[in-house]
Amino acid sequence: MIKSCATIALVPAIKSGPWIYWDDLEKSLAHASSLGFDAVELFTESSNALDIDATKLLLEKYKLSIAAVGSGAGKVIHGFTLTDPDKAIRQKAIDFIANMISFGAAFNAPTIIGSMQGNIVAGGSRDQAMQWLAEGLSYLGKHAAAHHVKLIYEPLNRYESNLLNTLEESVQFLNKYQIKQVGLLADLFHMNIEEADMAASIRTYGDSIIHVHFADSNRRPVGNGHTNLNEVAKALKEINYQGFVSAEAFAWPNPQAAAEQTIESFKKYFKI
Helix, strand or coil: CCEEEEEEECCHHHCCCCCCEECCHHHHHHHHHHHCCCEEEEECCCCCCCCHHHHHHHHHHCCCEEEEEECCHHHHHHCCCCCCCCHHHHHHHHHHHHHHHHHHHCCCCCEEECHHHCCCCCCCCHHHHHHHHHHHHHHHHHHHHHCCCCEEECCCCCCCCCCCCCHHHHHHHHHHCCCCCEEEEEEHHHHHHHCCCHHHHHHHHHHHEEEEECCCCCCCCCCCCCCCHHHHHHHHHHCCCCCEEEECCCCCCCHHHHHHHHHHHHHHHHCC
């Protein structure tokens, strides 16, 4: 069964980003629950930003689970990435993500590596950067396995990363370096920019997809852009996708309306 999810960002430094809910965790959980969402995706400043037991009680109260946790604060706040030329910074990135994996595992939730993958710096070697990325993902995949969760790698569009931009490139990379316990995030916003045929890519590489970000072509909630969601939804059903479809979209025109638009779109495409 495909499950619905809304993002909650608790990081003031990324308040302009594509997140449905902001700031108040309990208020956000209450609203998401009232609309019938199955889960939330959390973005926190660090692995110890929330009390685990208190958060579990809130989730139980509102009958929600955590679909995944994001690691982007490591880059936004600290500037850590897995491909930084400075070995010390790469190690800090690994440590930050490892701690997020441990935090997420307390909720049986995987951790997402998006912006913390970094970029090939100007004049830098692509081969070297890819080696650093492989080393980081390999270590973190093993760390995730030890905590009985998977790690999620997110291919980003070319304007955000010059590493791996498509599902095909990402699958080839993981296979080349024999990286285990790492699945892919199919982000519909990024895919709309990079994939020649989103539905075909989902069908071809569906075995590697373990999380989906649900946003329209302009990164507003689905229904406010021009992405052909009929074909995308059909492809996800054909591959028997059983994970979360998580709204990583701008809170347009406001969080409540964005959440309402998202759940209506989810029902339209996945509950028929």
